[in-house]
Amino acid sequence: MIPDDAVLIKQGAEARVFHVPSFLTVPEGCIAKERFKKTYRHPDLDQYLTSRRVGQEARSLYRLKKAGLDTPTVYYVDTANATIFMENVIGITVKQRLLETQEENYQSVDIDTLADVIGRSLATMHNLNVIHGDLTTSNLMLRKDKGDAAVVVIDFGLSYNSNLPEDKAVDLYVLERAFASTHPQTEQLFAKILESYFKTSKQQKQISHKLEDVRMRGRKRTMVG
CATH class of the missing domain: 3.30.200.20 (Phosphorylase Kinase; domain 1)
Structure with missing residues (x-):
């Protein structure tokens, strides 16, 4: 209660x-x-x-x-x-961090460190066959006073278990769309996240191929409307 x-x-x-x-x-x-x-x-x-x-x-x-x-x-x-x-995690979301530094083109953000820790965190999650279900920059937090090196993954309300590469690829695609729609000019950041992710992933090839398939279906839906 x-x-x-x-x-x-x-x-x-x-x-x-x-x-x-x-x-x-x-x-x-x-x-x-x-x-x-x-x-x-x-x-x-x-x-x-x-x-x-x-x-x-x-x-x-x-x-x-x-x-x-x-x-x-x-x-x-x-x-x-x-x-x-x-x-009660004390800090701010990655969304807040990026929005606060958007006008300066994210110059004060340690892009390499942030991308590396996000990528490794998501790969660890997927290696355990846990699918988040709602990966956005609002559900990634930065612990206070630890800069861009301490990412906390939150809100597993839609999570489920799956070892299917496609489910993991969809998780990544949802995050990619969140970056694209909310944070302009972060293509390089997301590319670095994927680079870090695939270095740690146990299903690198399968998930990479499925991610391309999911992206293609997403583009087709966008074209059709």
Whole structure:
């Protein structure tokens, strides 16, 4: 259950995100992500699907953290109330970082370091067969006071498990489109991300080929409208 002192900081189509300032002995409090009920579904089915999704997100975070990927630490999973209590990551999103430096053409951004850590992080995630499902620059964070070298991957609400190269390629394509639509002139940055990714990926050739296929389908959809 969400504590009384929790402050709503974001609401999406699937969940509400709160900052809980007083949580155990954690100085910065924690983040509580609560999935809300879908009234159009049968209550029993809704509870089953919601509990399954909460469990999947918590398991993804745990597996990735255990493998060394920087993700929010899970403190507690309240399955009955479809809520995950997790680390409150102090910092800014990669989206904010790039938007703040866009006018200077990202000159103050350590492009090589940022690209390398993003690429290696995503490859680590995919090597464990975890598909993020919503890779955007809003779901990549930079820890405060650590510059462009500490990227935290967040929001695994749409994550699932798959060893298919195409699913991993789609994950990358979604991120590529996020860069293209939100951050002008970052083609070189994304190219460096892919370079770092493929150095670490266990399915480099298969995912590379599938990414080209996914890009081609995306271009065809754009042309058709």
